[in-house]
Amino acid sequence: MTTDTHIIEKDLCTIFSPEWLRNSARETGLVKRERKIDPVIMFWVLVMRFGVRLQRTLANLKRGYEKTSETKLSDSSWYERFTPKLTEFFKVSVSHAIEHIAQEQNHILNEKLSQFKDVLIQNSSIVRLHESLSKKWPATRTRKVAAGVKVSLLVSTVADGPKRVALCAENKSELKTLHIGPWVKDRILLIDLGFYKHQIFARIKDNGGYFVSRLKKNADPMIVDINRVWPGRSIDVQGKYINEVLPELKRQMLDVNVEISFKRRKYRGKQRNDTEIFRLVAILNEETGKYYTYLTNIPSDVLEPEDIAKLYGARWGIELVFKELKSRYAMDVVNTTNSNIVEAYIWIAILTLLVSRRIYSIVLSLNPEKMKVRYTQLRWSTIFAENASDQLKLILRYCGIEIFT
Secondary structure, eight states, X not given: OOSSTTHHHHHHHHHTOHHHHHHHHHHTTSOXXXXXXOHHHHHHHIIIIITTTSOOSHHHHHHHHHHHHTOOOOHHHHXXXXXXXXXXXXXXXXXXXXXXXXXXXXXXXXXXXXXXXXXXXXEEEEEEEOGGXXXXXXXXXXXXXXXXXXXXXXXXXXXXXXXXXXXXXXXXXXXXXXXXXXXXXXXXXXXXXXXXXXXXXXXXXXXXXXXXXXXXXXXXXXXXEESOOOSSOOOOOTTSBHHHHGGGOOSSEXXXXXXXXXXXXXXXXXXXXXXXXXXXXXXXXXXXXXXXXXXXXXXXXXXXXXXXXXXXXXXXXXXXXXXXXXHTSOXXXXXXXXXXXXXXXXXXXXXXXXXXXXXXXHHHHHSHHHXXXXXXXXXXXXXXXXXXXXXXXXXXXXXXXXXXX
C-alpha cells in the first residue's frame, strides 16, 4: 500500500508515536508495567485487525497479538485489559487523532464557500446491543427489552472525517447531542430534521455561525421579504404564510425571508418568546411536482437558491461515513454482553476509519487524478481492509518492532 518509502508509516507513527501510545496507556491506567502487553502492538493489532473484521472475537484477537508480538499470554492477561481503562485509552486516541488532523486542511472549500471556515454535518447512528445491556443503554420506543448505543458524529468537510464523537444511550434525544457554542463561528452546519429546532438556529446565528436545514412539515412561517424577483406575472407572496403560497406557486424556485417565532432557553427559571428573520428557499422537484424547502441564514448574495439545495445534499457524506463504519470497520460487530468491550469496539472502529482516511489522503495527494477517478471512499475502504495485515507489519517495523511471520 505504500507509494513512497515509509511515507505512510512515518505519518501514522507521527500521529500515534510509540512514545505517545505508551505514555497514554500509563496515563489512562491501561498498563502500569509493560511486562506482557505492549500498548503499541496492542493498539495497532486491534485497529488493523478487529477494525477491518479480520478478527472478531477476543480469543482471535489474543492469538493475533501473540503471533504479532511473538509472546504467549495467559487468558487473564488479555481479557483483563478490556476494562474502562482500555475504553478511555482508545477514546483519548480518537481525540488525539482528530486534533492532529484538524490542524491540517485536507479539502479546500469551493470559491463560493471560501468565506466560511468549514461545513459541518451532525448525525447519529444506532448500534444494536444484547438486551442485558438495556439498563446502561436503553433503546427508544420498543415493546420489549432492548439496548442500543447512539454514536453521534460531527463530520468536517475540510478535515474529511469526524471532528467530534460521542457515545450515549439510544433513548437520548438527538437535540441533546448537539451543543452550540462559539465554535460554530464562520462555519456552516447542515442540520438534519432530527435536530430541527428554531431555538438552535437562533443560537447558531447568535454565535456567528450559519446553518442549512430542511423546513419541517408542520412549520408555517410568514414571508416578510423577497430576496429575488422573477420576470413575468407572479403572485404576491409578502405577508403570506409559506403553506398558503407553495400550492399556488408556478415558478421554479422561491427565495424569501420569513419570520420565525420560538421560545428562548430558560434563564433563571424564566423563558421568553422571541422572533428571528431567516431565509427560506424552495426548489421545485420536476419529477414529483413538489417543492423542497430549506431554512438558512446564509445571505442571498453569498449563495444562490440552487447552491443551498446542493449544499444540503452534502449531508449524504455523513451517511457514507456510517455505512463505512458499519460495513467495513466493524462498528456493529458487538456480539458481547460486556459493556466495556462494547465501548472499546466502537472506539476501535472509529480509529480504523480515521487511519484508513488518513492513508487515503496521503495516497490521493501523491496520485490525485488516478485516485479521484478510481476510488470512492467506500471502494478505498475495501482496498484498505485487504491490505491491512501487510500495513500492520510495515507500521510496527517502522516502530522498531520486527515481525517474522
